[in-house]
Amino acid sequence: MHNDLKNATEALKKGGIILYPTDTIWGIGCDATNPEAVARIYQIKKREDSKSMLVLMENPALLERYVNEVPEIAWDLVEVSTKPLTVIYPGAKNLAPNLVAGDGSIGIRFTKEEFTAKLLQRFRRPVVSTSANISGQKSPAFFDEISEEIKSQVDYIVEYRQDDINPAQPSSIIKLWPGGRIEILRK
Template sequence: MSNLDDSIDAAAAAVRAGEAVVYPTETVYGLGADATDADAVERVFELKGRDRTKPLSVGVPDVAAAREYARPTPFETRFMERFLPGPVTVVVERGPDLPDALTAGRARVGVRVPDYETTLEFYRRAGRPVTATSANRSGAPSIRTPAELDPALRKRVGAVLDAGETPGGTESTVVDPGRNVIHRRGAMADEVAAWLTEEAGAPPTVE
């Protein structure tokens, strides 16, 4: 196996063991842990110094996996099938396997399927949803190479999946298609708004 294959295996094993890992996406490096494990989720909040009232998104390898851990309606599923994989975070009803710690007690959760094969293969091998948040201390810049990782954070994660520099680009658009709301405009925001306007029968509210 290649070094990258070995790194993917090591990161996936660390997630299954309840540890946090650093992994690449199509934009920046992320901080991941088993999103079904409340203790692992708490570790991500602690490592980032993130406010517990701010929910985390989850990353999965495809829409089928998203439907295992979330409860999208048929309309929301059609939206996901149109825009995922891609730089869009889709907010839908969470499933029972996701803990309150992940969603800050809310009934809905953001779902990501990154358009980046290394990330998707990592998710597949982990075999469970993985937290999707940037691998930096809250308030610090996001990182595109492992060399930029905070040394203190590096020491406390179970693995760093090093795939070199990430492609970078615009942050994901965050959208709740069932409520016809765009929470954050980012990549593909115009396409998302056009689809919702046509399919929902009204332009989305942009917060």
Template sequence: MLISINPINPQPRLIRQIVECLKQGGVIIYPTDTTYGIGCDIFNRKGVKKIFQIKQRDSHKPFSFICTDLAEISSYAQVSNFAFKIMKRHLPGPYTFVLDATKVVPDSLSTKQKTVGIRIPDSPICQAIVKELGHPLVTTSANISGEQTPADPYEINEHLGHLVDMVVDGGISMNEASTVISLLNDSIEVLRQGSGDTGWIE
């Protein structure tokens, strides 16, 4: 199912429809502030497993997830004062921050070292979905691992739409993933340069 939604002022009725799909265990493709992502409720074990299968990705490489705000992040990750100041300055934005996980995070979404990648995209659609859902949303680029993510939702729907429950059309996206930054041990390390600027890192 392809559903078109206003990327600036997402219609509440459509957000509720998307979230109802997620609550029923659905897997969706949706726009972020970088590429389109594939996601499900982080507590939907079958959904997470299905996304691994769609991506053809090694299960030892867990996905990141989207939170609504910094307060919610603190439920799922250990946020030091150092990390809080960095994230407050740069979120919402095109960054994934790696932090130590709390026990709330499902094993399928944390590494062996018990770390997690967390995003707050600058996307009204993402923020509305996660707020309505009440849980973080799994996020990983809408592609087969190693391939480029199309920017056009119609192209994504053509390639992957039959594998998911819903494709949310929020218009043409960027085709560059988020910048991944580790904040472990109160130090900054760029793990992947993406669309987020890193000029602020000394």
């Protein structure tokens, strides 16, 4: 894992794209503050740039660096969640503009998975996390289901957990609206 952490961090620092295991499914990632890298992910996925992507962070204490106002309920949701949870917050800031949704929101998930947590600690910035598939195609449940088309376009492929054949599931998604209203988008 040490070499993967070193190589993935270096790729991210250079504006590169990585293919990596997350707390849910395998993802394509980049520096969430780098608009050129974000644009490359949209290109790789053949995804409309009007469809925002989420970011991974390892420490909830960093949330206020990337969101204007954190609703009080957000802290409770993050704390009590027993499975991966993506929360969409209004008022994104300090992220690549092409990553933020048209309404100014951003999806953020705090990872508890060992590799991504260590990667985020080393990199010290949020990392984009989007499923490792062409837009509209089935998300891969494990590494061997990722297409060669995706693999050939990234700058670094993490070796850690490539042999893990436990099918993974995407996270639950909750959107927080100004005023505290909660909307469940995916259970």
